Amino acid sequence: MIHYSKIIFYVKELVKNNKKIYFFLTLFSYLILIIGNTNLKAGENQLIDLDKRLDKISEISEKVFDFSKSKGLFTIDKKKSSLEKKESDDLVIYITSPRSIQSTEGSFEIHVSSFNPILSVRINDTSLSVDNESFEFSYSYANNILNPGENILLIEVITINGSTDKEFKIFLEDSFYKFAEMRKSSFTLVNVLGFNRDNNVNSAPSDKEEAMKGSLTIVAVGQIVTGYSSAFVITSILNFDDQFNSKYDSKQIIFRQIGIDWNDQKTDFGDFTIGSGTSMVGLWDKERQSQIRDPFYDKYKKISQENFFQFKLKVDFQELLKWETSLKYSIKDDYSMVTSTQQKAPKVYVNKIGQGFETKWFDMTWLMSLDYSQTDAASDTKDFVDSGISFKVTWPMKTIPMNFQYGLTDQQYKTAEPATGVRTQNNSSYAVFGANYQVYAWLSLAYSHRYEVNESNIINSDYSKNTDSLNFTIIF
Known part of the structure; x- marks a missing residue:
């Protein structure tokens, strides 16, 4: 040197x-x-x-x-990120999962609550059926569907009043991927x-x-x-x-x-x-x-x-x-x-x-x-x-x-x-x-x-x- x-x-x-x-x-x-x-x-x-x-x-x-x-x-905070096609004060989308998950066992809930009838719900590329004239929607998402590492769930909800998209990020840990080590x-x-x-x-x-x-x-x-x-x-x-x-x-x-x-x-x-x-x-x-x-x-x-x-x-x-x-x-x-x-x-x-x-x-x-x-x-x-x-x-x-x-x-x-x-x-x-x-x-x-x-x-x-x-x- x-x-x-x-x-x-x-x-x-x-x-x-x-x-x-x-x-x-x-x-x-x-x-x-x-x-x-x-x-x-x-x-x-x-x-x-x-x-x-x-x-x-x-x-x-x-x-x-x-x-x-x-x-x-x-440092960019990646804990929360949302994307909405149209602002909707009468619709709420949330999940019960923490930011990171340590096990593939179990599941978490995806909830949609609206003041207007829900016409359809889509999670990434999967379309889900909704009861006619329903104002509430719930879906159990199994942990074992997630891939190790960062997962993005894009939830799209369409009502008679328009559409709303919201993005959630869930990190599944294993022996290789650790949330604390994510760049x-x-x-x-x-x-x-x-x-x-x-x-x-x-x-x-x-x-x-x-x-x-x-x-x-x-x-x-x-x-x-x-x-x-x-x-x-x-x-x-x-x-x-x-x-x-x-x-x-x-x-x-x-x-x-x-x-x-x-x-x-x-x-x-x-x-x-x-x-x-x-x-x-x-x-x-x-x-x-x-x-x-x-x-x-x-x-x-x-x-x-x-x-x-x-x-x-x-x-x-x-x-x-x-x-x-x-x-x-x-x-x-x-x-x-x-x-x-x-x-x-x-x-x-x-x-x-x-x-x-x-x-x-x-x-x-x-x-x-x-x-x-x-x-x-x-x-x-x-x-x-x-x-x-x-x-x-x-x-x-x-x-x-x-x-x-x-x-x-x-x-x-x-x-x-x-x-x-x-x-x-x-x-x-x-x-x-x-x-x-x-x-x-x-x-x-x-x-x-x-x-x-x-x-x-x-x-x-x-x-x-x-x-x-x-x-x-x-x-x-």
Whole structure:
């Protein structure tokens, strides 16, 4: 896992430097932009750091909260729903069934009471006979007629005065379908405000410079339910940061992502997700050194724009382990070396696969993650392969849960640089200690310290750094 900047929204500094941020919240899921200019020369180190920061934004959207289980800011109440062709004050339709039923034995009553003679009654596709000139109607509906899960009964009553429809929903539980677990449409808004201290902001081998910054990440997630356990999940992410020292303003980024996924938590194979999205990244460029500008705030130059497609499957092997696999394919327009609108941005293609294994042992949660990706750029000298492995353990302490993570990453370029004859290789290791404190149901604090070491066969690319982060997460 690669460190990310956590954020302060520093109003006085923003006003002082006239850095008014315009952003939009748009629509998607899970994994974020891989930006990476692939050369590790001194002039490109900033873009490599940018990759790591964007990876961490993705972790915020995926790990700070579980969008599929959050009830959200607005949750549609599905307990009652009615549809009437014509308002009728002199007719009442009601049933004696509760909202959910736990057994197929027994029955419930459907009652119709009217001040006008009832001509006919229809329940879904079944027509029922009615005594002539009857003002009352009752019918016993057997529980075993219901299907497991959600059932809709549409009752249509016709009298000499018109017709009325009313819809009732009854949930029949069994070993698989549980009313309490039924998915609900919702909207959730997550704000992550953080502070970050980096003792080697330039990733330099020596003469380290320390810097502090803040960032704000906003994640909006909407669920549109399509079934008992399935829904379309629309996600939008906005991230921007602000350096406390204006000397490092050129490192400030703005990131946007929108995406839409279809997710079913209870397929025969497991929790299944498939979707697509788009994202865009900009770097602060007040001096307008590039003509390629961010379309929403031109103080930033556009660095990249990416379209991606992804697949994810989670399988829970009861009380043994949880396994997660993911695939992602992305197509990126790389503007990092483009400064004129007359120039065409080269295409970069990335294939990424991830594996995760989680289990509980000695009352602690253990997680192992494996990642592998291939990057195919316009130039063969910029094609490379990334691989990584990490181990994380979480202590579920009542007040302040703590965690420790250790990881290794390896980056191998496929072709040597013609000018030097050197094929770039990078190896890094990192260790992260973190702690969380849940203040309220809607507010949590998280602190982490990260130590990272990078070794490379490129001159002046070795470095080490320590970073401290403090996050405030607010969920609406």
